Structures are given as C-alpha cells and as structure tokens.
Amino acid sequence: MSGNLSELVGRGRVSRRLYTDPDIFEEEMKHIFGRVWLWLGHESQLNNPGDLFTTRMGRDRIIVARHEDGEIYAFDNRCTHRGAEVCPKKSGNAAHFECPYHAWTYRTDGSLKSVPLRKGYDTGFDARVDALALEPVARLDSYQGFIFGSHAADGDDLQTYLGPDVREAFDNFVDRSPDGTLEMTGGTTVQRYRGNWKLQIENSIDLLHPLILHHSAVDAADRVDHGGREPSIEWDTVKANGLSFSEWDELHVAALPRGHCWMGGFLTKAIDEDAEKAVMDENGWRVLQAQYRDTMIAAHGEERTDEVLAFNRHNTIVYPNLLVNSRLAQVRILHPSAADCTEQHGYIFRRGGAPERMFEASVRMVNANNSPSSIVTSDDHEVFERIQEALEYGTSEWLDWSRGIYQERKLEGGTGGAGTNEVAMRNQHRAWAEYMAAEYMAPNNMADDTAGA
Template sequence: MDTKVTSSEHYGSQFDLDIGELVEPNRIHRRVITDPDVFELEMDRIFGRSWIYVGHESQIPQRGDYFTTQVGRQPVVMTRHENGQIYVLENRCPHKGALVCPDRNGNAKRFMCMYHGWRFDGDGSLVSVPVHSGYDETGFDARDPKNGMRQLPRIHNHKGFIFASLTADGPDFDSWAGEGLRGLNNVIDRAPTGELEVVGDCYRTIQNNNWKIFVDNMSDGMHTSFVHHQMARAAQHTLEKFKGQARPGGLDVAAQLAGEPDQMAKVDLVAHPHGHFDMAAFAPDLQGADAELYRTSIVARHGEERANAVLERNFHNVLMFPTIIMQASLQQMRVIRPLSVDKTMLEIWVFRFKGVPESFSRRAVMAGNFANSPSNVVAADDFEAYFRVHAGLKGPQSEWISLHREANRDLPVGASLRGLTGNSEVCMRNMYKAWRDYMTAK
C-alpha cells in the first residue's frame, strides 16, 4: 500500500507526506495530530479496518430493540432480531442511501425507510418494496431478501460487549485484542453474576482537539498534579466531612490527584500489542458493610483463590485501541468518536454490575455526574489542556512531540511492555507504534 499522501497543510503548499516517517521510537511529528489529510487516512486505515466498539447487549435487551451509532464514518444500527440474535447493519437504505433508523434507539418489528417505503427485517433482509413490479426485467430482484440493509462483514460479542469491523479480512478479534482484554475481563469478572448492564443514556461532549490527544492523556499520570490540583484539593476537603460515612462516588479518586508530580510513579502501566494498554487503579477499593457483602458474592461465583485474584487486580484506565477506554474502578466507559482532525465526540457510559448492592450502582452514577456531567469539575480541566495542546501544535515551527519520558527503560512482560514507573510514556510510544503499523499496512 502506498504510504504517501498529498497534504496541503504546510504553508498552504502541496508536498508528499510519508506516514512512516511521522513516528519515531521516542517522538511523533505534529502532523500526526494536526494534518487533516492524515485524519482522513486514519478514518480509512484504522477506523475503517480495525475492530470498533459498537455497543453493549444490555442496550437492546428485548427482541426488536435497536441502537444506532457509528463505526468509523459508517452509520450503523445494532439490532436484536426476533430470533434473539444480535446484528450490526449499515444504517442506510440500499435504494437511495437514506438513514433507515434516525432515532438513537427504539423497538421495531420491521424497519421502514421513510423515503420510498422499503421495509426490512431485524437482520437487515429485504421484506418488501412498494410496486415491486417496476423492477421486473431490470436486473434487481425486489423479492430477494439479500437486497436489504447490509450486515457488517464481521461482528464479535465479547461477554456482552459488541465489536464490529467494516472489513472482512484482518486479524480475528482474539488476535487483535490479546492481552489488552485483561482489563475488560477484570471488569466483567467483578460482576457477581458475570453480567453488566448500561445505566441509562450517556454523557456526550465535544472536545476541540484531535482524538489522540485525549487517548495520550489516559495513561499520563503526571499531568494530574498540575491540571487537577485545585479540584483535587477541594475533593480532599470534602472527604473530611464524610469520615465514617458512605462517600460520594468519585471523591476517593479525585482526592488522590493533589500530590507531587511523582505521586503516580507506583502505578503500574502496561502497554500491549496493537496499541492497547492498562493502568492500575490508584484509589482504595470499596469499603464498608456493602463491600463485605459484595466480596462474599464474588467468592460465591469464583471461589476464594480466584476471587482474591480478581479483586486484587483493579484498573483505572483500560484502552482497547482505538475506540474505548474503560474506567474500571468507576464502572464507566468512554467511547471515542472522531469527528474531524480537531473535533472529537466522547461518549461516557456508566455500567451497573448485576447482583451488587444498590449502593454500588449509586456510587457509579454519582461518579459519572461528578466527572462527566455538564457541570463537572474534572473533565473541564482536561478539555482545556487538550485544547491548548492542539492549538500550540498548529504552528508549523512546533514540529516534534516528545515521548521520551523513561524511554529505553521499558520492561518486557511477554509480548507487552511495563513502564519502569507510572510516570513512563510507554503506553503513548506503544500506541503510536501501532498507529504507524495500521497506517502503513500493505
């Protein structure tokens, strides 16, 4: 595959851009972030080929339920057919291309395109075409179910989490996910019944920055002492009012962010093949009477030894590159939807563990409000930092972005890499290596 593209970003002139030269072992060129032509290639070569998160099966619990979203640039609809099977379909009518399902979600035994009345089953197959005789002897069979809404070539249900790919070839899901699944699996293992469910709708925010700036930040512990210092101090003072009582969700995590720049050095950072990573949790796990009841339920499911292993391995951020970041310790998941080179939509979903005390679910919802609602006091700090990074990189003199922190000190763990400390930029270096591999693949 040709890895050169024509770009018009540099002083308004045309030049040949070799994607492979934009990523070096310990730094990346600013055009990885700011070049609109690079962004267009990403949408084709990464979001158009990789495994992309679609949704969770709990969002379509009943037969006939559907949920609409995007896979890369492609609008899709995730459906639960009358036979109980889950499908992911292109959300377009094969006639003129109109969106068939414009709503975010709903329930329908059949889908009908509002433009010309074509009707489709829950698996996308064509049910009927008005005045189908008009297609006689035209080469189009208006009675053939195969001429319906197309199913995506590949779909995988990983314990309720639905992923799909727009291409029929490429690594299978397990090969792509690899060790990156350990964080997601840990979240699922923490549910007493092995089942999670989405709580309500999500928070949606638009960031005025490239999507990769956000992903970088999810493994960057050092920024917390600066970006979140005032917020964290306020959280610490608030926590003092709850001594011996149940505390609002998210405060424990927020209060940990007011320390020195090396406060996150003890946190494990592990980078996995294909750009995935995980960051260990840095706040104490749940405590109190409900926590004991919860632990008893986990032991009942897994047995004592396995339960101890599950509960001892707690994660704060888990990236399944390129689209989801699970905040396991807060029962939240962030879904990345790139809109343009400098705009990114972020969806934040809260999950409930089935079979846990209600206080756990309340804590998760409160943490979601605290960190992600329109009046939040956490993400607003980050968004300003992301904006400033992107704004600074627009200047053509800002050529290279440093990823040198603790470079050449990464510790091999099988096919993965552990940062020497939690301040390492190992996950960023690993992600951009995967980014380059995607962008230059033959």
C-alpha cells in the same frame, strides 16, 4: 500518501500533522477505523428480537439489532435508496425500519423488505433485492458480552486482536458481578471536544498530568469539610488525582501489541487512606464494599472473591478508541468526527446480584469524573482544545514523547514502565504507523480508488 506517513512518527517524537492534517484523518478512517475491531455495545441491550441500538464505527453510523432468528446483526444506518438515516433511535425495539424519505422498509437483519410502488422499477429489480440490503458490517463478534465489529472481511479474530491482557480486563468486568451478568444501563454521557481523537487516548494513560492539570479539582476537594464522616467515593476519585509524582511513578503502565495498553489502579490507595481518617459511616463506601464482598463470597467463595477484587487496574485502553474500567464498571469510547473534532461517549454497567447502591456509586463516580459536569474531565477537554488550536500555527513540527525512553522494561507480551513513563503513548504511535503503512483493503471487495494514492 501512506508511503510518507511513517516519517511522521520518530523515536520519541511525532509530527503535529497527526493531529491537524485532514488528509491524514481520512487515511486513519480507512487504515485504522476501517480495519480494526471496534466496540459497538453490549449484549444486555439486545435481549429480545427487534431490540436495537445505534452507534458509530469511526464516522459511520451503525445499527445493531437482534433479529427474529435470535442472531445479532450490524449494518449501516443509511438507506440504500438515497442515503437517508433509517433509524433515528438511540435504542429501543422495532419490527422493521421504514425510511422516512420514500418508505423503503428493511427487516431487523438489514434485508430489504418492501419498496412502495414496486411496479415502477424494471424487471431486474427483484434480482437486485439482496444487494439493496443495508450495508452489513463485515465481521461481528462478542467477547464476554461486549459486541465488536470490523469493516475488514479478513484479519485477526477478535480474541487475537484483543490479546490476553485486554481480555483479562473484560473477564474481570464480568467476574466482579456476583451472578456473572452485566446490564448496560443508567444513560450515556456524551461530550464533544474540538480536538483530535488521539489527544484523549494518549491522555487516558498519561500519569504525568493529573497532579498538574487537575490541581484545581484537587484543591476544591481539599476544601470540602466532611465533618469527621467518611468521604464519599466520588469525592475520593476526584481527590485521587492529587497523588504525588513519586506515587504516580509507583504505578505500572503496560504497552501491548496493536497499540493497546493499561495502567495500574490508584484509587484503592487514596480511598483507604481517606477512609482510615474518618468515622465509619453506615451509608459509606466501606460498609457498601463489605456488603458487596459478602455477595461475591456467597457466589464464588472467599478465595476466588479475593482474587477477582485484587485485580487493580484503572484504564485498559483498547486501541484505537475504547477505555475499559472494570473496577468502576464503566467504559468510554471515542468517535472521531474530523481531525479537530471528537465525541466521547460514556456507559455504565449494573453488576447482577450486587447491592443496588454499588450501581448508584458507579453513576456518581462517572458524574464526578467523566461527565459533562465533571470538574476533572473539563480540565482535559480544555487543554485538548488549547493544544489543537496551537498546533494549527507556528513552524515547529515535532511533539515530544521521549520521557522514560531508556527506562522501558521488557515484559512478557509487551513493554512496560513506571507510571509517568510515556512508553504506552510511544506504543500507540508505533501501532498507528504500522496500521497506516499497511495495505488497505476496502470492505466487501469493493474497489478502492484512493488506496496508496
């Protein structure tokens, strides 16, 4: 199948089959999600031996745990006996994992610890014990405390995979903590939409849509009477979707190797303008920002603090499925379930040494913008589902991604454009075509009967 896939990505257009074809989805799970570095979680979830969390790599259910040797291990959440899930928890601590079906028991490094009624197995069983460990993730590494895994035994190391621009987003995430620590906490938002995973990853850098698609959210924000007081930060992040087209175009988008990209920050502008019109509120955002800045200056000095806080990006997208926002202290990840079904999980971080109200503001911003109760995200998911349904019928093959194709700017290490330029999505599609065309190597040297079929 791989031989023909490159024809589905043209210059400034892609075939609708990228979003609807179950066979293409299966190929994506192998060629993209089965190969690249995927974000798993954060080291702050694994402070002590036995600490664990479960997550996904594409469709695969994965356990990540800190073992008694102090190392972090990641492996399939699937019993090697008959396939039952061995860890039902989202997170927690365990001495071992006991399968609920026939009680095969595994250590927190994934190795097989015990099997009931062992004498019922043949004499060669002992020799097979190592191979009966929970299937390990081929490679595991961390950058700035963010843990990634790859199913491919070979390939770029994590730092090379991320590249300098993406690493900067993680660096800034940590730099914004006065004491240099981050704690992933405050719960998880989980949303499932009936649409392809690429719809969200394209949307995350689509600056042509907020003013149009989110107009009802902006209208609702406009009707709020603040009584002359300073608006809340979460209100402001909703209102910021209503920037004019020329204001969106003033922002910059960068398209990077391997499909990664980022967009310039837009919240500062809206927040400052709204705040200027209002009476200073001692419980408001400006006072909180000043208190936070003081904690940063006490830790790092004024010059370094200004440098860190001047890093003004909104989403940095780590292709294929991670959205990083250091300023809002949140990440979002997409877990594809089928060609027409995707789960989005959102996580929030507490910055060590910062005022607790900063963390509370981060939670409120996530609730306002990226949670199941958000009046913004609900617009996006609604339109994804309408697109997915519409792409299933009719005869026209192509979707247009040509905006700004002649206005792309060459950058050091990538390409860029004005805010509404679709250069970043074209870059995602190019990376998609390259991954899908490359030879697939199954993990752990297992024969892959379907590669290239």
